[in-house]
Amino acid sequence: MATTRAELLQGTLDLLVLKTLSEGPLHGYDVARRIQERSADVLVVEEGSLYPALYRMEEKGWIASEWGKSDNNRRAKFYSLTRAGRKQFAEETKVWERVSRAIQLVLRPA
């Protein structure tokens, strides 16, 4: 069961992170918080699982990171979207829209 959820979340989580970062650099905590706020707290993820995803996306070159000062003047790691990340975001958005349209079609009462 657990793996199923992880797999389902795989693509979605990436997409959500990309979307969040497309609006400007954020540190990990703010990324998590914003996703929760936007989804009206429906998508409550174990917050920790965000970080491996961030590291992986950085490894893939979609996002870049930089240490800086947070709003309360603490050292924090900020993530921003790279050009490859923007492309990936556009692509994944398209895929997502197609999939969700398809699902809606299937679910629409006959």
Next chain:
Amino acid sequence: MKLPAFLRKRQIDREIDNELRFHIERRTADYLAAGMAPEAAAREARRSFGNFHSVREQCRDVRGASFGEAFVQDIRHGARGLANSPGFTTVAVLSLALGIGATTTVFSVSNAALWRPLPVRDAGSLFSVHERGPQGSRLHVVSYPDYLDYRANSGAFADVLAWTEADAGLRLDGRTEPAYGMVVSGNYFPMLGVTPALGRLLTVGDDRTPGAHPVAVIGFAHWQSRFGGDAAVVGKTLKLNGHTFTIVGVAPKEFTSTYSVFAPAFYVPLSMQAEVFADPERFESRLSRYLKVTGRLAPGVSRGQAEAALTVLDRRIDAAHPELHTEEDAAPAPAIVLAPVGSFPGDIGLALLGVAGLLFAIVGFVLLIGCANVAGMMLARATVRRHEMAVRLVLGATRRRLVRQMLTESGLLFCIAGAVGVVLAVLMTRGLATITLPADVPFALDAKIDARVLGFSLLLALVTGTLFGLAPALEAARAELGGVLRDAPAPRGVRRTRLRHAFVVGQIALTLVLLVGAGLAGRALRHAQTIYPGQKPESVWTASLGPGRLGYDGARARALYQQVAERVAALPGVESVSFVRHLDIGGGYSRTSVEVEGVELAPECGTVAPAYFRTLGITLLEGRDFAATDAADAPMVVIVNETFARHFWPNAGALGRRIGFGEGRSAEIVGVVENGRQRILGEKPLPFVYVAFSQSSNVDMTLVWRERGGAPAMAAVRSAVEALEPDLALGSPMSLVGAVRQATLPWRVAGALAGAFGVVGLALAVLGIFGLVSYTFRQRTQEIGLRVALGARRGDVFRLVMIQGLRLALTGIGIGAALAFGLSHALTALLFGIGAGDFATYASVAALLVVVTLLACWLPARRAARIDPMTALRLG
């Protein structure tokens, strides 16, 4: 290397910790701000974060992978992967190790002969003097007075050394044996900066007064073999060509001469050359040119300037000595070329490179076959591991990382194979060292595995590992995420199979080339074994005698030979005895220009004593043999072979005719003998003229005798000769069969190599075909099940599999045959007249490959034919 990686790891861990802690602290702060109690806020923040340690581990996995430690991880992973499939690993390592080992052996031999720098002082400024010849450069030889001029007037060199080879009878402890040494100028060792292993080396002081310095230095290898490495050798005396020399020292092990493959038994100073060569004129005559020269460039002089200066010097010497030229030979002295010391002149260098190239081609084929085999196996493994790869992709590994990991694995495999290969190479070079080359010149091929050789093998392993690991690695990493659930899309499967087909076809083609090579070499060899000049060669023995070195002139030599012949003939078990100038197996007889009935001809020419034909078993067809009455002052007589006689007098009647030898000399034909099979490239017997030894000016001859059987007479012959002339060595004593075996050694070695490697290649190719066919049909199990379910007969399925294998084999055979044909055409000269297009060899090799392919397909085909349709379909 270790410390920075360790530090980086620490730093990465710290950063991850900081980041994750920052998150929890911020969350706690937010909860606090929302009005939670501090303890509850902290607990809640940790809870909502999830398992801190697990998250940290995951982050570290992703991050750590991009740094040096990923490499260690990859290696560990690769090692585990290899250890998990010991069968694959063993076969792969062995097939590669053979190729790498063989290639390393060839490299280490070539390295020793051609590329390894000489162990001399400042080799960079030492240059050997060559001259520009019609076929590239060649050694420039000068006379002793010329050498003195080089030292005095060249201006090009700060110092010049000279050397030449000396062939001598070396008498020690009452036994005389032939030895090949060097006569060197006094500055030879000082200039090269060589230090002795024992005693002292020759110095300038040993080269002052002609005849006054009877001292000798012994070569290291000779010291070991003849003196058993005895330190008491210094101060002992030995005799060279009858003259007593005192041993003053032993040359070091690492230095033999300026050509490292030439390992002289002794070194004596030029001041003693009259004694060693039995030729007192050498100090004065500019006509005998035999010294090789090497100089150290004078400071500030460039190589080009030195070449120009020496060319001018040579022409000046020429101009000052008009007696050096006959009227026809008025060409100016050739231009001088300087070559780095130790490098072979163009003509010899090219020949050696050719041999090295041939050997590299043979072992390169083996290596390629091995590589193709392993690549094919890895490709199959990649397919099997698609699932594993897909899982790892899901877990966050990047494709680049997967490719790198697969490459690390193949690199690891190739490196292990490289290590095993080096061990094989060590064994092979040791084996090579025990082979004595069929030459009087002492070759010392110190094919040791040095840093250069190791570097070569490592590079070879890495390059082949990367090249042949790349395709399987890319295939593996192409795994789709969906691959976890589904099979990979069909087109990729086809592509992958096609790649494996290419590998198998390539293997078959290369194997065919090797086997055809072995077959041709084998046939050529069998042909070469039949080149005995006469009958029953196993009873004929030979040994060369060189009384010329002891100062014998023609008359004295003839008297000596007369006595030797009498004594040897008197030995029990000796049937007949005679002499011949050169018992050259495989051609290389001297040619002479003759004029017959107004027609000029250059037949091959041999100088023989009476009873030569009887001794070798060559039938006298007409006339008579040479006799004692054919003395130097008697009318000149010759014997010709059948071909010669038929050429001019097709209907017999050659006896009594005359042959002109120029300068008004002519000889009467007194006998006709059958054509001997003298030549290796004996497509057609060539005209041959035999001259009587007693009427020639030859001094050095080869003794031949025929034995009746029983105990060999060699020892008795040796004592008989020694009793007559103690300082005369018996050169290359052996039977005629042995002489032929020696003369054909290169072909025997080439044939054995190609044959052995051909068999290895064949085994590898069989494995490759078997693997491929079983694999593709395992993939097609469902399809076959369907066919059977739809009514295909088992025989059809069987045929399907066999035909696929056969198609691969035939493609490979076609390509290989074309390749072999092209290659062997380039090598026709080596094949003793066996045509490169020798159909029988090709046909049998092709048939062998077809049979082997069918065998390799048989098992998978039977398995495929037995597929139960129900099981097969359910599998899907």
